[in-house]
Amino acid sequence: MHGRMDLSQFKTQAVAEAPALSEALALDRRNFVRLALGTGAGLVIGGWAPAGAARAEAVAKAATADGVFTPYVTITPDNVVTVIVKHQDKGQGIATGLSTLVAEELDADWAQVKPEFAPANVELYKNFFFGVQGTGGSTAIANSYEQYRKAGAAARAMIVEAAAKRWGVDAATVMVAKGVVTSGAHTATLGELAKEAAAVPVPAEPKLKAPENFVYIGKSFPRVDSVAKTSGARIYTQDVQLPGMLVATLARSPRFGGTVKSVDDKAARAVKGVVDVVTLPKGVAVLATSTYAAIRARDLLQITWDDSNAETRGTDAIIAEYKALADKPGLVARKGDDVAGALAKSDKVIEAEYVFPFLAHAPMEPMNCVLQFKDGQATLWTGSQLQTVDQAVTGAIFGIKPENVIINTLWAGGSFGRRGVYDSDYIAETAQIVKTSGRSEPIKLVWTREDDIKGGYYRPLYVHKVRVGLDKDGAILGWHHRIVGQSIATGTPFESAIVKDGIDGTSVEGVADTPYEIPNMHVELHNTKVGAPPLWWRSVGHTHTAYVMETMIDEIAALAKKDPVEFRLSLLAKHPRHRAVLQLAADKAGWGTPPAEGVFRGVAVHESFKSFVAEVAELRMVDSKPKVERVVAAVDCGIAVNPDNIRAQVEGGVGYGLGAILHSKVTLKDGVVDQGNFDGYEVLRFNEMPKVEVHLVASDAAPTGIGEPGVPPIGPAVANAIAAGTGHRVRILPFADGLKLG
Amino acid sequence: MTQFKLNGRDVSVESEDDTPLLWVVRDELGLIGSKFGCGAAQCGACTMYLDGQPIRSCVTAVSDVSGKEITTIEGLSGKVADAVRDAWVKLDVVQCGYCQSGQIMAAAALLSDNPKPTDDDIDGAMTGNICRCNTYQRIRAAIHVASDTLKA
Numbered sequence: 001m002h003g004r005m006d007l008s009q010f011k012t013q014a015v016a017e018a019p020a021l022s023e024a025l026a027l028d029r030r031n032f033v034r035l036a037l038g039t040g041a042g043l044v045i046g047g048w049a050p051a052g053a054a055r056a057e058a059v060a061k062a063a064t065a066d067g068v069f070t071p072y073v074t075i076t077p078d079n080v081v082t083v084i085v086k087h088q089d090k091g092q093g094i095a096t097g098l099s100t101l102v103a104e105e106l107d108a109d110w111a112q113v114k115p116e117f118a119p120a121n122v123e124l125y126k127n128f129f130f131g132v133q134g135t136g137g138s139t140a141i142a143n144s145y146e147q148y149r150k151a152g153a154a155a156r157a158m159i160v161e162a163a164a165k166r167w168g169v170d171a172a173t174v175m176v177a178k179g180v181v182t183s184g185a186h187t188a189t190l191g192e193l194a195k196e197a198a199a200v201p202v203p204a205e206p207k208l209k210a211p212e213n214f215v216y217i218g219k220s221f222p223r224v225d226s227v228a229k230t231s232g233a234r235i236y237t238q239d240v241q242l243p244g245m246l247v248a249t250l251a252r253s254p255r256f257g258g259t260v261k262s263v264d265d266k267a268a269r270a271v272k273g274v275v276d277v278v279t280l281p282k283g284v285a286v287l288a289t290s291t292y293a294a295i296r297a298r299d300l301l302q303i304t305w306d307d308s309n310a311e312t313r314g315t316d317a318i319i320a321e322y323k324a325l326a327d328k329p330g331l332v333a334r335k336g337d338d339v340a341g342a343l344a345k346s347d348k349v350i351e352a353e354y355v356f357p358f359l360a361h362a363p364m365e366p367m368n369c370v371l372q373f374k375d376g377q378a379t380l381w382t383g384s385q386l387q388t389v390d391q392a393v394t395g396a397i398f399g400i401k402p403e404n405v406i407i408n409t410l411w412a413g414g415s416f417g418r419r420g421v422y423d424s425d426y427i428a429e430t431a432q433i434v435k436t437s438g439r440s441e442p443i444k445l446v447w448t449r450e451d452d453i454k455g456g457y458y459r460p461l462y463v464h465k466v467r468v469g470l471d472k473d474g475a476i477l478g479w480h481h482r483i484v485g486q487s488i489a490t491g492t493p494f495e496s497a498i499v500k501d502g503i504d505g506t507s508v509e510g511v512a513d514t515p516y517e518i519p520n521m522h523v524e525l526h527n528t529k530v531g532a533p534p535l536w537w538r539s540v541g542h543t544h545t546a547y548v549m550e551t552m553i554d555e556i557a558a559l560a561k562k563d564p565v566e567f568r569l570s571l572l573a574k575h576p577r578h579r580a581v582l583q584l585a586a587d588k589a590g591w592g593t594p595p596a597e598g599v600f601r602g603v604a605v606h607e608s609f610k611s612f613v614a615e616v617a618e619l620r621m622v623d624s625k626p627k628v629e630r631v632v633a634a635v636d637c638g639i640a641v642n643p644d645n646i647r648a649q650v651e652g653g654v655g656y657g658l659g660a661i662l663h664s665k666v667t668l669k670d671g672v673v674d675q676g677n678f679d680g681y682e683v684l685r686f687n688e689m690p691k692v693e694v695h696l697v698a699s700d701a702a703p704t705g706i707g708e709p710g711v712p713p714i715g716p717a718v719a720n721a722i723a724a725g726t727g728h729r730v731r732i733l734p735f736a737d738g739l740k741l742g
Numbered sequence: 743m744t745q746f747k748l749n750g751r752d753v754s755v756e757s758e759d760d761t762p763l764l765w766v767v768r769d770e771l772g773l774i775g776s777k778f779g780c781g782a783a784q785c786g787a788c789t790m791y792l793d794g795q796p797i798r799s800c801v802t803a804v805s806d807v808s809g810k811e812i813t814t815i816e817g818l819s820g821k822v823a824d825a826v827r828d829a830w831v832k833l834d835v836v837q838c839g840y841c842q843s844g845q846i847m848a849a850a851a852l853l854s855d856n857p858k859p860t861d862d863d864i865d866g867a868m869t870g871n872i873c874r875c876n877t878y879q880r881i882r883a884a885i886h887v888a889s890d891t892l893k894a
Contacts, residue, residue, distance in 0.1 A: 090838050091836075091837030091838030091839065091875045092837065093837070222831075222834060223834045223836065225836065225839060226830065226831045226834055226835070226836055227831055228839075229836040229839030229842050230827045230830045230831060230835075230836065230839075230842060230846060231775070231815070231816075232773075232774075232775020232776070232814070232815030232816050232843045233775065234839055235774070236777075236840060238774075238777070238778060239768075239774035241772065241774070247769075290765065290769045290770070291765050291768070291769050291778075292757075292761050292765035292769070295781070362874060363838070363874055364777070364779050364785070364787060364838065364841045364872070364873070364874045364875075365777070365779070365838070365840045366778075411838075411839070412838060413777070413838045413839070413840025413841075414837075414838040414840060414874050414875060415838075416874070446778075449779065449780040449781060449782065449785075644834060645834075648834065648837065648877070648880070651876065651877075651879050651880070652837060652875045652876040652877060653876075654876070655876025655878060655879075656874070656875075656876050659876070677780055677781075677782045677784050678780055678784035678785055678872060679782070679784055683872060683874065684876060684878075685869050685872065686864075686865060686868040686869045686871065686873075686878045686881070687865035687868075687869045689876065689878035689879055689882075691879065692879055
């Protein structure tokens with residue numbers, strides 16, 4: 001009854017028992033792989049609302065409440081249209097996006113539409129790509145485009161029928177525009193008709209508008225959260241205050257995988273406001289009546305750690321091991337016909353080795369979670385991103401059914417992947433603290449920034465080694481590519497959906513499926529084990545694969561003395577959408593005209609999450625460092641539901657990617673993370689933000705992702721501009737390490 | 743016990759002297775608009791005004807504000823504040839929004855001192871405020887829009 005998840009398999013178990021979780025979360029491999037690898041055709045959504053018990057329950061509820069129409073849209077007599085948002089909004093704007101879809105088909109006035117996050121209920125609110133309720137992979141609009149329009153259209157049909165009945169007119173004469181319902185001289189608001197409309201049966205197949213009649217989609221629909229986020233009123237998890245609530249901090253091992261051997265908590269307990277100290281296998285938690293007491297007391301804990309199973313290598317040693325592996329055969333992710341022969345007969349072979357660091361997501365709101373366990377029920381308040389997983393993990397810790405885990409999904413202060421965790425780490429920690437302490441008060445676990453930077457769940461460190469054979473004219477004869485790094489999905493509930501024959505799709509996406517017409521292309525992968533847990537980081541594998549592909553292609557073009565745009569186009573004959581964004585970005589950037597004195601240009605194009613983005617970067621070298629001044633992006637993400645939000649996501653994606661390639665890295669010394677705050681883990685600052693122009697390719701294709709696709713091209717575009725200006729090809733990231741000039 | 747003025751009202755708190763103002767305001771006085779982002783004066787999410795000047799409340803001991811006037815995002819008002827907020831909404835600056843209280847406090851402080859800032863002035867005033875959604879471009883544009891409103 002719960003779709004692809006068999007919740008009955010959950011027993012009381014430690015969270016670390018990932019395989020059991022994996023079996024229980026039997027995801028829809030076909031859709032997930034399509035998503036992860038970006039290779040599928042469009043998604044076909046079956047029914048917009050589930051049949052069966054949940055639907056019946058919702059309809060029954062409609063009969064007893066004023067204006068509850070469906071699990072997705074509510075219209076109340078106060079003339080408020082509430083859109084029940086099944087995705088998490090961490091700033092990407094999906095609450096606005098889903099509100100737009102509903103308002104469009106309902107013909108509501110945008111000012112009367114209010115979003116509300118859905119409760120955790122996999123049957124009603126699953127992400128069709130995942131088979132579980134969750135947000136990620138830039139799927140939200142692609143997944144919901146039809147469903148939420150149908151929800152709006154269904155509500156409209158019910159309103160129209162109620163109006164026709166009230167006024168004794170033919171339904172065909174009833175018009176709805178900007179929230180006002182009319183027929184001849186009759187007029188009413190949506191709210192005035194809500195109660196009568198609620199009695200109308202929910203249509204199974206409501207009729208959708210033709211795109212030429214859209215009033216909101218493709219136009220401007222203001223963000224639904226701008227006002228609350230400029231007044232200081234918006235509540236995030238960090239802001240939750242409940243009666244009797246305690247605040248917890250958790251001292252974790254400085255080395256990944258370390259456990260508590262012994263603890264002296266006398267000094268910590270003496271801090272005013274400290275209520276309790278509890279020891280978990282992975283750390284020691286301080287419970288206090290205020291946040292600062294919990295933070296200060298934690299510093300006073302004297303903990304001896306057992307490092308016998310901990311990661312004790314430094315990143316230098318890890319990189320050395322990866323480089324050695326890159327010289328050995330790995331698992332074949334793409335078989336080249338005769339790559340050895342092609343390289344042997346080449347006039348020139350370029351050999352390139354790339355090193356990408358661990359990256360923390362570092363959302364502005366560090367991880368946190370409020371949890372109360374009472375009367376056999378766990379209630380969470382948190383920016384949950386994978387509600388079904390979070391329910392399963394929490395339920396397993398308390399030995400209760402997942403449906404007895406209530407999740408209040410809150411607005412998240414950023415995520416970039418960090419809040420959608422296969423083992424729900426920060427939620428599991430909270431649950432273990434609550435369980436171990438045996439307390440029935442709500443407890444808020446707070447991570448500090450240092451916890452966040454040192455806490456793992458990083459974009460993994462990767463090494464790529466590439467050998468490309470060229471003929472005397474510079475044409476590619478063969479391409480041998482090895483990738484070395486941790487698999488994100490292996491050992492997680494997502495393994496069965498993402499990993500096939502040992503190849504994690506997210507490790508090789510963007511290389512193994514490159515659109516470039518490359519003969520004899522052979523790709524291998526080495527999966528490595530490191531104590532630091534890996535995680536998807538805004539655009540996942542494309543964070544490194546796009547960099548390698550787009551800088552290599554650029555170098556090959558330069559060797560052949562070909563224009564970088566023309567050269568790419570010549571290898572993309574069968575990929576019109578890549579070509580279109582590349583040409584649009586080049587045109588808008590004035591690619592054919594020489595840049596100003598001292599300005600260098602670079603270009604990159606990449607597909608991710610089924611969207612296509614090309615970016616042209618313009619920079620100056622100032623004190624031997626790049627100062628990126630302007631970025632021109634062209635985007636094809638199918639139908640643009642909200643063009644301004646698409647621009648915002650690409651602007652932000654450019655900044656997010658640029659900060660990472662310029663500055664960001666997490667390094668380990670003897671297993672201990674070197675960085676702790678934004679002074680060590682540097683990110684993009686205001687004065688480094690280039691002027692970003694975003695141009696959209698008009699499209700009538702189904703909408704695809706936009707939260708992530710702006711990120712991958714910026715690194716290589718900047719690197720290629722640096723090469724154009726200095727001749728230096730940066731292959732060690734960040735540039736702070738890899739670009740040493742003068 | 744420390745006494746100070748918070749958004750125009752007298753308050754007195756029992757917090758220990760070295761408790762950062764941020765936690766006093768958030769946990770004890772219940773105003774949650776000022777955010778915890780770093781605890782180390784690195785990100786600006788906690789920006790408040792001390793006698794009208796922006797400070798990092800996460801590293802300001804509560805005892806240091808004794809007898810002084812503190813303004814938070816909740817108490818930010820007046821012509822400049824209105825112009826800034828209106829510009830933020832008009833341009834849809836926010837994404838996750840978590841840093842924006844601090845961004846708005848910093849922008850309003852800049853415009854109060856310098857109603858017609860250049861891009862360099864804006865860089866100087868805003869570079870201490872991190873936004874991980876990287877809304878910097880729209881913040882810059884919104885500061886210019888607010889500046890135009892104030893001139894008009």
